[in-house]
Amino acid sequence: MTDMVRILLIDDHTIFRESLLRLLVSEPGLEVVAHCATITEGRDILARMDVHIVLLDYDLGEEAGTTLLTHLKERNSAARVVMLTAGMMPSATLTAIDAGVAGVVLKHSGTSQLLEAIRKVANGGTWWDTAFLRSILSGSDKPNDVPAKQTRDLTKRQQLVLRCILDGLSNKEISAHLECSEAAVKASIQELFAKAGVRTRTQLVRIAIERFSADWLQGMP
Known part of the structure; x- marks a missing residue:
């Protein structure tokens, strides 16, 4: 994407939202077209404005950010969503992935990481915060019915490729x-698909979160 990336920022914490707004408006190539505090306001803005990226807080008080994801998916919206979160339960993360989230960024991440995530997603990629994945998987149990062939350890090359996928890199960038x-x-990637029993990258991320990425990510940088 060579044009300005048009951003809608939705967060119910005023100080955080305004601080992030100041950061984004000073960044070349990015334009915050609107910001608001609720899903209802966000829907209204999306209905009348062209938005490329929605920076969406997961926890909006009585509302969950995944509600907007479902709304956008039902309407085949072209807007792509990057979820901002201080932390999410594994079940909520799976719901967000199923609803079409394009990236997850922790609120305490560095500025450069957030900006990279925005640009990566704006260009059609995805962004998965590896530290976040580790944190939600550290206490997860694998289901007893996972086929043995799916729980085999990954080779070093497969681990490196998986890390690159989680970082949202394309095949060319991984190469x-x-x-x-x-x-x-x-x-x-095909070997990873076979071990996870999936066919797409998004399914790979989902199955890793749901089942055994705690093992797969062990020892990764």
Whole structure:
């Protein structure tokens, strides 16, 4: 995306919202077209304005940010959502993924990480905060009915490729980062799909969260 990235910011904490607003308006290539505190206000804005990225607080008091995700999915909205959160339960994360969230960023993340997430998602990628995934998975139990072939340990290459997927990198970017061919990257991704029993990257992230990413992420940078 070469044009300005048009952003809607939804957060019910006024001080946080206004601080983030000041950060974003000073960043080249980004334009905050509106900001508000509730899902209802957000829906109204999205109905009358062109928005590329919605920065959405998960916990909006009596409302959950996933409500807006469902609304956007039902209307086939082109707006992509990056969830801002201080923390989410695994079940809420799975709900957000199923509803089409394109990224999750922790509120205490650095500025550069948030800006990178916005630009990555605006260009069609995804962003999964690996520290966040580790935190929600550290206490998760694997279901007893997971097939043995799905719980095999990952090779070092598969771990590295998985980390790149969680960071939202494309096959070409993974290839450059790992200094290997795109064909090798595609082969590793297909191996990950086979071990997880899935067909897409989003399904891979979901199954990792739901079942055994705590093991898969162990020892990763």
